[in-house]
Amino acid sequence: MGFRQVNDGCNGRAQVEISADLLAQLITSGALTGNDCRCLDNNARKTLWQCLLNLSCYQCHNST
Secondary structure (H helix, E strand, O other): OOHHHHHOOOOOOOOOOOOHHHHHHHHHHOOOOHHHOOOOOHHHHHHHHHHHHHHHHHHHHHOO
16 A cells, blocks of 8 residues: 555545644644644634643743
8 A cells, every 4th residue: 555545535634633732742843833733623723722822921931
């Protein structure tokens, strides 16, 4: 089974659910940006915004 077979019908996208902690780790490491995400519902939107807010507050607090 090749890459093309796995990707057929997916339009190059995956819809996954991950914990807020893992989301924060991915953003902090630079592996994922908020711009890479598309929120599919209000809960996802709230979780992403809260994660970005927490990380920005943490970075501001630790940079002084």
